[in-house]
Amino acid sequence: MMRLPKFEYHAPRKIADAVKLMAEAGREGQFVAGGTDLYPNMKRRQQTPKVVIGLHRIAALKKITGSASTTGVSVGAGVTLTELIENRTIQKYYPVIAQAARLISTPILQNMGTLGGNLLLDTRCNYYDQNYEWRKGVHFCLKKDGDTCWVAPGSKICWAVQSADEVPVLIALGVRVKLVSPGRERVIPIAQLYSRFDGIHYLTKQHDELLTEILLPPANGWRASYAKLRRRGAFDFPVLGVAACVWFEDDHATVRDAKLILGAIAPHPLEATEAQKLLIGRPLDENAIRAAAAAAHAVAKPLDNTDFLMYWRKQMVRPYVEQALNELRNPK
């Protein structure tokens, strides 16, 4: 059996206590929510915090509050994926978030995994998500214990893949997140969290910052969809995720604004800006969709470090973008 390394464990009840504990622990500390990402990584010795600060007792992280029509809705980082899927407000006003959550791993993992944990999910790579003995066989990699990125041996950066399903969706929606550290609190657009193109330093979040809230915009004037490519209908991480969000003019036909975010195809989520431009100012018809899909295709940078062949994954950008955009046609 693979076993966890030894560590010190805390289970604070307050946000303030959690961030204080983290400040004390410094680089040796790590938060854990559902643990569905962190604990397997610890068993494989990819992550080896000495102090683990559990968040599941902090009631303040488990709330869903606000109004979908006016202020927008705040979702606590500790809300589980199952709670998200079952929440009436989310189902009714933000169905794409529930849909993406339903596509994450399996129902059993959804019971444990949280939205916050998903957004901060470690980047993934077939050279990194292996146990210690396996990694020794390739002399380790840039992301952990080694100095070469085996995916792109000439590369200075790590090519581990951003693999969380909710990330492209929430970026497309223009969500903001609240980060709290001792004596400091800031709210930033979620896209800013992922502005670095590097599989190691994949977040702009400070080490001691706790993600507390995900602030959803009011749910009017846009429609969004998510298409996920993976081998099987359960378990599997995305190897391509396409989130699309479209704002319509008052005529309900002309596209006023569009966001097209590609996940799981590079170390950070990719915004298909050219493709977005091709959608704006015209109806969302077949030609527009085809043109956007072609433009998005050019953006994707898959390498050989996930399931499936990389050239095939790249080719899948077109049909998956088309699928995501087609879902947004013909408003009901």
Place this chain on the structure above:
Amino acid sequence: MIPSAVAEIAGFCMQVTRTRDPPKSGRITATKPYPVHLMKNGSSKHLEVVGKPFRKVDASAKVTGQTKFADDIVLPRMLYCKILRSHVPHALIRKIDTSKAVAMPGVVAVITGKSLPIPYGILPVSQDEHALCLDKVRMIGDPVAAVAAIDEDAAFEAMNAIEVEYDPLPVISSIQDALRSPGSAHMDDNPSRTGGPQLAGENKEAWRIHGYGDHGNVHKMVALEFGDVEEGFKQADLIREDVFFYEGNTHLPMEQHAAVAQVDGDGKLCLWSSTQTPHYVHRALAKVLEMPASRIRVIATPNGGGFGGKSDPFPHEMIVSKLALLTGRPVKVTLTREEVFYCHRGRHPVLMWVKTGAKKDGAITAMHFRSFLDGGAYGSYGVASTYYTGALQTVTYKIPNYKFEGVRVFTNKPPCGPKRGHGTPQPRYALEVHLDKIAEQLRLDPVAIRKNHLVEPYSLTSNYLRVGSMGLAACIDKVVTASDFKNKFRNLPYGKGIGLACASYLSGAGLPIYWNHMPHSGVQLRLDRQGGVCVMCGSIDIGQGSDSVLAYIIAEVLGIDPFDIRVLTADTDLTPVDLGSYSSRVTLMTGNAALEAAERARDLLIRAVSEKMNIPATRLSLSGGRLFDVENPETSISFAEAVQIAEARFGTIGTVGSYTPPPSAGKYKGAGVGPSPAYSYDAAVAEVEVDPRTGIVRVERIWIAHDIGRAINPALTLGQVEGSVYMGLGEALMEEMSYRTNRNVVHKFPSLLEYKSPTTLEMCDVKTFLIEDPDPNGPFGAKEVGQGPLLPVPPAIANAVYDAVQVRIDEVPITPDKVLSAIQKRDEKQEDEGESANGGGTGITRGVEEPHRYGPKSVPEVDWPEPVRVKPPWDGGTGKEILREAVHARE
């Protein structure tokens, strides 16, 4: 029992079925074997247990979590073992320093190869494994040292503190590399010139993974010719050649291997292990530990899945045994999932070339089949696997002239061995797709080309396999009708397709793994004076239901409730030898042994009661827990009373039964692989949906008909069929044991998450039909079901994909990238030729031009040995090979 008496067993079976007649008509008089074909299907109505969907005898314990698997065993003072494995693919061990590990807290013992220097291996011809590598490692995952400590954490820490220095050796990572590596007969001395692997240094031996085998890294070459293929090709109207590749894949049992060893007060060793072959483990332990077998006891714990992956003796079994002997404390090991990937022994990757001559009506005149097996780092069952890739081609369609050449090579990867279907799914896939292409070229219906040329029941094939009952025609009819195949084939819209394939498999290997004349299965039965019945047998239930089959058969004969029987299995101290749960042998072989033991017990009861009650024995019958006079059913006594009367008359009532398969008809060198007491048959139709924009294949439905001879329990049979379809689906669509050959040959993803195997969401609908064509060699006519139904699945899917999008995928797994690339190549070509891309249409005129394909283009050149030549039976052959002199004289 001597082999020639086997026919008698059939006689007994029939006799038994007659005793189960309703009392009014029943007679225990039949002494002559009843002609089997007369008792087809119908007679099952006389049976009380056989043929009924009883639950498994171990079902309650399994579903309530009470079954004790090896990892559930906890003993006082038990130590935990961890095994340090090589992280380099091929190297000499320069030095192992265990001093730091030994000094760590909680560590009780650390051992290296020096403690276990004796080699072993499942086949007598491949004794090439060591429990811990002595001086050389041959793959990542090879065991190098082992620790026993007071808990798993301490053992893990200590394992990581062991320091090993390696001197790297050249790495062989493919069939091509292995064939061309220095020292091989196919290689002149300059590897760079012939495109072989390159490494400085002149030492040819450094390239060799093993010091034995045919030459270089060639483990085994075989060549057999039955009849005269060149002559056969001359008679053909069409000759077709194809090349296929079947990627390796692994068993993926839910239960990881685990074992516990304990030395008792008398110094006797007991090993509990999740193994399919306790008898072979027993033999290997005696050899490696240099202990008399009488002082070793092996208990196979219920297997949480085996599929062939627990059929070899494994290093961890030797290691915990040694550690228990050294420390005097019980020692347990539970492998991680990654280690299970390294144990492997799964499906060989096989490259295949097949050339067939056929008449206009599809009759095969000759077939020449070549296979190239990537064996991995050890022999395992590989010699048998090699022969199996060429053995069963002949038992479905008539092949009057047949030539087989096979080669297995060593590479620095986990060893391949037997996985469900052992060596036969690969050639079956090739054969059935090849036949589909021949049918299309000859403009024949794929149903007709198969059905019109089936091997006759009760006949000998060109390679001397003795076919018994043969229900393939009925299987084909069932699936073709049920699926509406004839209307759908080539008529479904673009993107939807349907395909047919057939197959056959053994009901147990005709020969044991080590040469001997003893039975393959033994059963002991003990009847208690209070009415209890205990059956003891060396067979191990790996989930397939072998414990239940023992109980059902004995219950049937003794007229008692199967759930009243105590089933005690797989304990080398308490149960007679059964060779193990492999090659689909258990229902037929232990079933026959159980039948014999039960009939002997029944005869004792009847004789004693007949004497005591003064009723002729022929009038007595056992049913419903009672023994009664069939002419006067009110006269009856309970089963327990009958046992008491018998015990008073004869003493303690215990009987034995055993089974030895009939001798093989083939006597040539290599004839040992392929013969079986009975062959099962399958036909399957797959209906698929292919998305031409992505290449993603979805299998919607599979209709499968399995000729089982007779289903001892139809519910368990259905479970085996559906499980096989599921496994076949995984092999066909996604499973691959793939390695990064440019990165030290690491396994790409030794984990349950990234080694892709279907979930319930990918599982297709399955419609199963059981064809009962009782075989005289099977107990109650039963044949196998554990493996055969996997075989037609990959080719049926491949043929359906072709029907859907008109490209051939000649390589398994059929992944979306392969399908898409073939479609794109085809479409590009059409555009080049100025044809308009006509929407859903294909643009290919079938039969005129070869369809586009994805697959290997060629096979390596090999200097095949002179074949063993054998005259087919219809040419006056005797099953012996033609002497070499005679061959030369003819030429």
